Amino acid sequence: MPEPIIRFQDVHKWYSGVHALKGVTLDIYPNEALGLVGDNGAGKSTLINILSGTESRSSGEITLEGKPINFATPRQAMDRGIETIYQYNSMVPSMSIARNMFIGREPLKMSIGGIGWLDQERMRSESVSAIADVDLHLRSPDAIVGELSGGQRQGVAIARAMHFKSKVMILDEPTNHISVKETQKVIGFVRSLKDQSITSVFISHNMHHVFDCCDRVVAMRLGEIVMDKRIEETSIEEVSNIL
Numbered sequence: 711m712p713e714p715i716i717r718f719q720d721v722h723k724w725y726s727g728v729h730a731l732k733g734v735t736l737d738i739y740p741n742e743a744l745g746l747v748g749d750n751g752a753g754k755s756t757l758i759n760i761l762s763g764t765e766s767r768s769s770g771e772i773t774l775e776g777k778p779i780n781f782a783t784p785r786q787a788m789d790r791g792i793e794t795i796y797q798y799n800s801m802v803p804s805m806s807i808a809r810n811m812f813i814g815r816e817p818l819k820m821s822i823g824g825i826g827w828l829d830q831e832r833m834r835s836e837s838v839s840a841i842a843d844v845d846l847h848l849r850s851p852d853a854i855v856g857e858l859s860g861g862q863r864q865g866v867a868i869a870r871a872m873h874f875k876s877k878v879m880i881l882d883e884p885t886n887h888i889s890v891k892e893t894q895k896v897i898g899f900v901r902s903l904k905d906q907s908i909t910s911v912f913i914s915h916n917m918h919h920v921f922d923c924c925d926r927v928v929a930m931r932l933g934e935i936v937m938d939k940r941i942e943e944t945s946i947e948e949v950s951n952i953l
């Protein structure tokens with residue numbers, strides 16, 4: 711067994727009166743695609759939000775490649791190679807694809823007097839190649855993200871994570887409200903992450919999607935892990951019955 715890339719050890723989360731995580735211990739291994747399932751309110755988003763820096767934990771330890779982490783912002787998580795994709799808020803809808811690709815990491819071009827200007831040309835050309843790399847066909851890097859479909863947005867977010875060589879990609883219900891065809895594309899993206907040596911955590915209510923693209927399935931119920939099995943050692947029925 712390789713060393714885990716991420717370890718959660720006895721992680722608890724309280725939201726005032728709600729005990730959302732009740733001592734979660736979980737090891738995630740490099741390059742694996744982990745499916746995280748559970749009923750509404752089971753604690754899936756809370757767990758990954760603590761990892762991605764959007765929530766803080768109440769107690770417990772989390773390590774990334776053996777080193778303790780405690781991100782205060784998503785930016786800090788991104789700097790350490792952890793990228794999160796949500797259905798709606800991973801991008802700024804009013805900005806172009808190129809600007810969204812480089813959000814928070816904008817390359818600067820120096821001008822006389824030392825004032826930095828955004829290197830628009832570089833953002834455009836790198837966006838075009840990053841998008842082509844994930845086999846996504848979009849008209850122009852200048853297209854406004856708000857005018858893309860849900861699946862296309864997910865594609866841009868995935869292209870971004872790949873372009874910046876994320877180590878870990880978290881996808882929290884990325885296939886909600888998108889068409890069957892676009893869903894297949896997102897599932898294909900998740901599968902392709904393995905080839906890029908990216909570890910992924912895929913949250914979904916759709917067992918077929920989880921079984922289509924994950925190596926392992928972890929089920930949560932009321933803030934606890936109630937099942938943890940390799941895909942080939944379980945079935946959709948078994949997982950559904952435990953939830």
Ligand SMILES: Nc1ncnc2c1ncn2[C@@H]1O[C@H](COP(=O)(O)OP(=O)(O)OP(=O)(O)O)[C@@H](O)[C@H]1O
Pocket residue numbers: 725728730748749750751752753754755756757
């Ligand atoms: N910001 C918050 N403030 C208070 N309680 C919260 C907050 N976020 C989540 N909770 C509570 O924590 C518990 C776990 O919620 P969480 O969002 O992690 O569930 P989930 O497994 O992601 O569910 P879903 O499948 O519906 O997205 C729930 O009881 C929820 O009501």
Ligand SMILES: [Mg+2]
Pocket residue numbers: 754755756882
């Ligand atoms: Mg959730």
